[in-house]
Amino acid sequence: MNQLSQYAKQYKGTQLLITVIAVLTGASIIAQAYFIVKIVDEVFLNGASFSDVFPLFGWLALALIARAMLTFASGRAGAWMAAKVKQMIREKLLEKYAGNPVQASLEGQSGRKVSVLMDAVDEVDSYFSKYIPQVILTGVIPLMIIIAAFAMDWISGAVLLITAPFIPLFFIIIGIKTQKKSEEQMEQLSAFSGTFLDTLQGLTTLKLFGQAKKQRESIENSSLKFRDATLEVLKIAFISSLALEYISMLGVGLVALELGLRLIYFESVTFFTAFFILVLAPEFYVAIRELGNAFHTGRGSIGAAKLIDEELSKDEDRVNWGSEKLEGSAPPRIELDQTGFQYGKDGFEIGPLNAVFQPYENVALIGKSGSGKSTALNILSGLIAPSSGVVRLNGKVLSEFEEESWFNQLSYISQQPFIFSGTLADNIAIGSKRKTTLEEVASAAEKAGLNPLIEALQNGLDTPVGEGGRGLSGGEKQRLALARAFLKKPSVILFDEPTTGLDLKTEQILTASMEELSKRATVITVAHRLYTIRNADQILMLEDGSLKAKGKHEDLLIEPAYIEMVQGGAGHE
Numbered sequence: 001m002n003q004l005s006q007y008a009k010q011y012k013g014t015q016l017l018i019t020v021i022a023v024l025t026g027a028s029i030i031a032q033a034y035f036i037v038k039i040v041d042e043v044f045l046n047g048a049s050f051s052d053v054f055p056l057f058g059w060l061a062l063a064l065i066a067r068a069m070l071t072f073a074s075g076r077a078g079a080w081m082a083a084k085v086k087q088m089i090r091e092k093l094l095e096k097y098a099g100n101p102v103q104a105s106l107e108g109q110s111g112r113k114v115s116v117l118m119d120a121v122d123e124v125d126s127y128f129s130k131y132i133p134q135v136i137l138t139g140v141i142p143l144m145i146i147i148a149a150f151a152m153d154w155i156s157g158a159v160l161l162i163t164a165p166f167i168p169l170f171f172i173i174i175g176i177k178t179q180k181k182s183e184e185q186m187e188q189l190s191a192f193s194g195t196f197l198d199t200l201q202g203l204t205t206l207k208l209f210g211q212a213k214k215q216r217e218s219i220e221n222s223s224l225k226f227r228d229a230t231l232e233v234l235k236i237a238f239i240s241s242l243a244l245e246y247i248s249m250l251g252v253g254l255v256a257l258e259l260g261l262r263l264i265y266f267e268s269v270t271f272f273t274a275f276f277i278l279v280l281a282p283e284f285y286v287a288i289r290e291l292g293n294a295f296h297t298g299r300g301s302i303g304a305a306k307l308i309d310e311e312l313s314k315d316e317d318r319v320n321w322g323s324e325k326l327e328g329s330a331p332p333r334i335e336l337d338q339t340g341f342q343y344g345k346d347g348f349e350i351g352p353l354n355a356v357f358q359p360y361e362n363v364a365l366i367g368k369s370g371s372g373k374s375t376a377l378n379i380l381s382g383l384i385a386p387s388s389g390v391v392r393l394n395g396k397v398l399s400e401f402e403e404e405s406w407f408n409q410l411s412y413i414s415q416q417p418f419i420f421s422g423t424l425a426d427n428i429a430i431g432s433k434r435k436t437t438l439e440e441v442a443s444a445a446e447k448a449g450l451n452p453l454i455e456a457l458q459n460g461l462d463t464p465v466g467e468g469g470r471g472l473s474g475g476e477k478q479r480l481a482l483a484r485a486f487l488k489k490p491s492v493i494l495f496d497e498p499t500t501g502l503d504l505k506t507e508q509i510l511t512a513s514m515e516e517l518s519k520r521a522t523v524i525t526v527a528h529r530l531y532t533i534r535n536a537d538q539i540l541m542l543e544d545g546s547l548k549a550k551g552k553h554e555d556l557l558i559e560p561a562y563i564e565m566v567q568g569g570a571g572h573e
Contacts, residue, residue: 003309004302008132017077018136039057096311113311123304138288166251199218248288329491334393336379339386348375349545351386351388361522362536363524367548371543408433410494417481424480436487441461449513485517493522
């Protein structure tokens with residue numbers, strides 16, 4: 001519970017409020033018992049009339065109302081604290097994922113991350129909304145009842161004091177078992193969520209390869225394991241609740257037996273005192289028993305907290321940003337200075353890379369598949385932080401600049417640009433931070449070669465598209481991404497093989513659009529076509545993460561590896 005306790009320490013004010021509420025609740029319980037006993041004693045033993053005890057009924061009603069309102073206030077305070085903690089945890093998780101989106105997307109199942117973000121965070125709710133308030137209530141109310149009992153009759157107070165530890169002892173033993181089972185349950189839930197979402201995302205592939213039935217059985221087995229783990233937790237919860245009821249009943253029975261014998265046979269205690277303690281005894285054990293139930297719930301939250309802590313404590317090369325503004329609309333001078341990156345401790349490594357890109361240059365990155373071209377673009381874009389060396393803009397380290405200032409100057413067009421659920425116009429307008437008009441969006445679409453598509457659609461730019469670009473071809477997605485760039489008017493453009501797999505006509509449209517964009521920007525392209533490579537101002541050839549060669553096309557013709565690549569790959573056209 002250490003991690004959960006750290007979160008709770010940030011809300012000491014709320015816990016102080018709950019403590020004050022607990023003291024007032026304890027006072028209302030004692031007052032309630034007193035007025036009940038006083039009314040019974042006056043009416044049945046002293047022969048008082050209804051008018052004599054009527055004021056006591058008013059005080060009793062006031063005590064009952066006060067207790068109800070205080071119980072509600074305690075619950076609200078706990079719920080508020082739980083909501084704030086959950087918001088804080090989710091913000092930390094989202095910040096971690098957003099701080100290094102490339103690493104977040106590469107590590108683990110997306111479904112598992114969603115499960116941690118939603119289910120695991122929801123699971124810690126009960127620790128703050130139930131467990132902490134109940135710990136405070138149990139620490140205050142039974143103590144006040146024991147003090148009241150000792151003030152009235154020390155023997156009964158001693159009986160309460162001696163029998164009280166049996167309940168905490170029992171739920172501590174049960175809680176250890178509960179924690180282990182709850183951790184297993186959360187692990188099964190994460191596994192089930194990850195498998196289920198991944199299966200949905202790859203359903204078409206599974207069907208094409210005849211693996212849908214096998215995967216269905218895998219999901220079924222995962223769901224059955226989660227069911228069994230949940231039932232194990234529920235079984236422990238039901239058994240522990242039943243046992244706590246028995247212990248509470250036994251404690252009340254002992255107090256009742258002791259008071260009955262002393263009241264009837266030994267006549268060493270008055271009716272008022274005996275009845276008062278007998279009314280308070282169930283309240284005493286209920287407060288401790290409720291802690292037992294809350295303890296069970298709190299231990300269940302530890303499994304979820306463990307998953308959250310594991311996710312937050314993963315090592316990462318976080319992208320840090322400064323406060324420097326990137327002034328002007330002209331492209332900056334970009335420099336790679338001993339720049340390198342490695343995925344994890346034993347993963348693929350790129351670098352060190354040394355290169356300088358002058359403003360308005362057309363740069364081509366070439367190399368075999370897996371040579372590190374996309375990783376180099378991710379470093380240049382600022383999506384991942386270099387493990388070694390630096391990236392400089394106009395002589396200053398990239399991390400010294402504001403994140404927003406740099407991304408306002410940059411457009412990154414990948415092989416699979418993401419299309420959000422919405423209209424074509426909405427998706428193009430994402431390219432600009434300022435409020436854009438429909439005319440500006442239409443102009444950007446025209447420059448990107450989207451007009452034939454728009455004219456063919458009944459609703460034109462108002463045509464909705466599905467999440468991920470459902471309803472659009474690969475070439476149409478690429479043209480939409482280019483339209484975003486035309487609207488944004490960046491000074492640095494990164495292309496990650498945007499024309500791969502496209503037909504000749506679509507490729508010609510995209511190439512013309514890219515040439516138009518390059519007139520006012522530095523363009524760095526992962527290239528595979530000879531004409532792109534030949535026309536580049538500078539070519540960087542990567543091999544197994546290392547910079548094999550760099551220069552213009554004519555300069556690199558003396559490199560055997562470059563000639564082989566041009567003749568065997570890029571020169572097919």
